[in-house]
Amino acid sequence: DSGVTQTPKHLITATGQRVTLRCSPRSGDLSVYWYQQSLDQGLQFLIQYYNGEERAKGNILERFSAQQFPDLHSELNLSSLELGDSALYFCASSGRGGPINSPLHFGNGTRLTVT
């Protein structure tokens, strides 16, 4: 058990809809990272938050947004969903110093299927 909790485990929705994925980081970790894993793109970094503030941005679409709340849990919001958004979305957390001094701990992921 990595200590990172993601909900829901599976999500099936239709095109055009909006969903929210939730992540609770490992106790004490301040950084939360979101990754998208798809068959053709591999594991792609989306966005990182550190103690409530956006720290780094990767290949995140404008239709996607995220936030980290005062209790350090994070939500990834995906809107105007398209078939190509079907993927496994991972959340990871790390302690102070980010992935350099503290390895990433991954959650089990949320499998999103857009029909």
Place this chain on the structure above:
Amino acid sequence: AQSVSQHNHHVILSEAASLELGCNYSYGGTVNLFWYVQYPGQHLQLLLKYFSGDPLVKGIKGFEAEFIKSKFSFNLRKPSVQWSDTAEYFCAVNSARPSGSARQLTFGSGTQLTVLP
């Protein structure tokens, strides 16, 4: 921008065979290198990491990796694989002096290893 290439998409081995998974990165500066493993149905977990010092890094479960700076490579090795090593393996890199987007890990596309009993 940094990038990671894992050229082997799927490797199939018999038990007791030796393993080497290739990983090449492109980045002009000093890097930190990682191998993560994802067992079926489980989350990604750290296998080993290289920050500095001895370029031969030993990780969990008998895995090791060698950083060859001149070749921009960080190949993963294991002398004798087991059926339980069946998993997907991801190489990752980030800048040793991160700023902005370089703070995050950049992952390779992964290599699926299947070990036949």
